[in-house]
Amino acid sequence: xDFNLSEEHQAVQAAARDFAQTELxxxxxxxDTAQHFDPVLLRKMSELGFLGMMVxxxxxxxxxxxxxxxLALEEISKVDASAGVIMSVNNSLVCWGLEKYGTExxxxxxxxxxASGEIIGAFCLSEPEAGSxxxxxxxxxxxxxxxxxxxxxxxxxxxxxxxSVCLVIAQTHPEAKHKGINTFIVEKGWKGxxxxxxxxxxxxxxxxxxxxMFSDVKVPAANxxxxxxxxxxxxxxxxxxxxxxxxxxxxxxxxxxxxxSLKYSKERKTFGKPIAEHQAIQFKLSEMAxxxxxxxxxxxKAARLKDEGKDYIQAAAMAKLYASEVAMWVTTEAVQVxxxxxxxxxxxxxxxxRDAKITQIYEGTSEIQKLVIARELLK
Ligand code: CAA
Numbered sequence: 122x123d124f125n126l127s128e129e130h131q132a133v134q135a136a137a138r139d140f141a142q143t144e145l146x147x148x149x150x151x152x153d154t155a156q157h158f159d160p161v162l163l164r165k166m167s168e169l170g171f172l173g174m175m176v177x178x179x180x181x182x183x184x185x186x187x188x189x190x191x192l193a194l195e196e197i198s199k200v201d202a203s204a205g206v207i208m209s210v211n212n213s214l215v216c217w218g219l220e221k222y223g224t225e226x227x228x229x230x231x232x233x234x235x236a237s238g239e240i241i242g243a244f245c246l247s248e249p250e251a252g253s254x255x256x257x258x259x260x261x262x263x264x265x266x267x268x269x270x271x272x273x274x275x276x277x278x279x280x281x282x283x284x285s286v287c288l289v290i291a292q293t294h295p296e297a298k299h300k301g302i303n304t305f306i307v308e309k310g311w312k313g314x315x316x317x318x319x320x321x322x323x324x325x326x327x328x329x330x331x332x333x334m335f336s337d338v339k340v341p342a343a344n345x346x347x348x349x350x351x352x353x354x355x356x357x358x359x360x361x362x363x364x365x366x367x368x369x370x371x372x373x374x375x376x377x378x379x380x381x382s383l384k385y386s387k388e389r390k391t392f393g394k395p396i397a398e399h400q401a402i403q404f405k406l407s408e409m410a411x412x413x414x415x416x417x418x419x420x421x422k423a424a425r426l427k428d429e430g431k432d433y434i435q436a437a438a439m440a441k442l443y444a445s446e447v448a449m450w451v452t453t454e455a456v457q458v459x460x461x462x463x464x465x466x467x468x469x470x471x472x473x474x475r476d477a478k479i480t481q482i483y484e485g486t487s488e489i490q491k492l493v494i495a496r497e498l499l500k
Contacts, residue, residue: 124421126192133189137196140169145201150466152327156319158203158283166204167238171197172211176220176236180228187362187424191369195420198373199380202476203327205373206483209366210279211235215242215288218359219306222347231286231306243284244363245275245333246356252276253489255290256299256353262291262340269293269305269345271338274317277483281331282316285309289335290356293349303352306344313338324475361434362427363484368420368440371448371480375416378448378455378473379409385459385468396458405458409451416444435497442490445480452477 126134144165152158166172174190176182183189190212198205219232234240251257260273271291278287287307294301307314317332346355383406386397396402423436452474456463463470481487 122422122425124418124425126188129185130189130192133185134192134196136169137171137193138199140165140171141197141200141204145197145204149201149327150469150472152201152203153472154326154466156321156326156329158207158327158329162204163207163238163241163283166208170238171208172238172241173216173236174212176216176232180220180236181233182216182220182236186428187365188421188428191365191372191420191424194366194369195373195376195417198370199377201327202370202374202473203325205370206279206325206328206367206479207241207283209363209370210244211238211242213363213366214244214359215286217362218244218288218304218346218355221358222351222355223306224343226343227306227346235286240285241280241283243278243280243287243333244359245278245287245289246360247276247278249274249276253486255356256302258290258292258302260289260291260335261295262289262293262303262305264293264342267342269303269340269342271305271307271313271335271340273335275333275335277320278331278333279328279483281333282319282329287333288346289340290352293352297350299353300350302356303349304346304355305340305352306346307335307338307340311338311340322479324472324477324479326475360484361437364437364441364490365420365423365427365433367480367484368416368423368437368444371441371444371477372413372416372420374473374477374480375409375413375444375448375451378452378470378477379406379413381468381470381473382406382409382455382458385462389460389462402458405454409454412447412451416440416447419443435494438485438490438493438497441480441484442487442494445477445487448477448480449474 170183173182262269313336320330419440423440426433455470
């Protein structure tokens with residue numbers, strides 16, 4: 122598999138790095154503390170095309186491949202993992218799902234605005250009693266003439282408040298279990314749709330995560346995605362690609378913490394020399410770099426398989442499993458390399474360590490990734 126980056130790939134990577142360093146870095150600590158993502162930055166991300174990278178230009182996207190997308194996501198997450206998750210959900214779960222499975226009318230009405238970043242989307246699968254056990258949907262949507270009546274609660278929804286359009290997974294035919302589930306495009310502002318409490322999170326604090334409530338929301342039948350009963354398959358297919366995005370986010374978090382550690386270890390002196398000259402630190406740096414490189418190869422491989430139209434379910438799960446474990450390990454070591462400075466906000470690594478944890482949880486926990494990998498191996 123060829124991982125030599127084309128000129129276009131390198132240009133996307135450089136543009137994302139430049140944006141991250143000049144625009145995202147300056148206020149990243151303040152945004153984490155305030156739990157607020159600056160809308161001006163979101164606007165800049167959309168202007169630079171980071172919110173609909175893989176969508177065809179005819180629908181307002183960048184027409185790029187998955188590799189270009191993960192390269193950008195990695196650079197952005199090195200600095201601001203909150204920006205990373207906003208970008209990942211909009212690109213991989215919302216835009217990709219709509220472009221792949223939406224009708225032409227749905228694409229014209231929603232995808233064009235989502236891909237250009239004019240509006241942001243959310244993906245609503247998790248519920249108070251349906252996290253890993255995603256088939257156990259309690260949100261219902263029953264057909265009533267030309268519309269569905271949507272009722273239920275969704276939890277931990279990324280961009281829950283910022284988003285204008287939500288892809289909501291709901292049970293339509295309970296007797297058919299997961300084969301009776303549908304996914305609907307639901308607009309904010311529709312009667313009965315309310316935004317609930319904002320979660321006070323450990324990490325990715327600048328991204329908003331909310332509970333969403335639906336009480337007799339009338340959803341036009343035309344807003345169902347795919348055939349009746351396709352909704353769970355839709356969610357699974359979309360999450361396969363989403364996991365590549367979260368793997369890239371995790372890779373970025375790890376690489377960002379490593380770059381800071383490398384720099385710091387050359388500057389900080391103990392016992393009369395830079396700590397980089399102590400073998401204890403060298404061993405840490407070597408192991409960090411090796412694990413990050415291995416994670417990078419898994420992430421790029423999954424992206425390449427997807428771009429080549431090959432099966433990428435296992436590769437995506439492996440990339441997400443490994444990159445998220447590496448992110449947690451590397452960021453913990455990065456705090457250790459920084460010592461007391463690592464424990465305070467100013468040096469960034471404590472935030473990256475907090476940000477890393479979620480990559481082992483959302484879009485399928487590490488345990489779910491192992492389940493997915495095992496099922497693919499045993500097929
Ligand atoms: N790709 C495609 N299809 C898949 C799939 C995959 N990775 N995994 C399961 N399926 C299909 C199965 O083939 C099956 O379809 P058929 O009945 O047609 O054969 C169907 O889904 C049900 O699968 P199972 O019988 O295996 O169901 P299960 O209950 O035993 O396991 C699960 C399902 C794999 C555990 C699934 O529930 C799962 O992936 N859970 C994790 C959910 C998740 O990732 N949530 C993330 C929330 S979204 C989020 O975090 C976004 C954000 O804001 C950042």
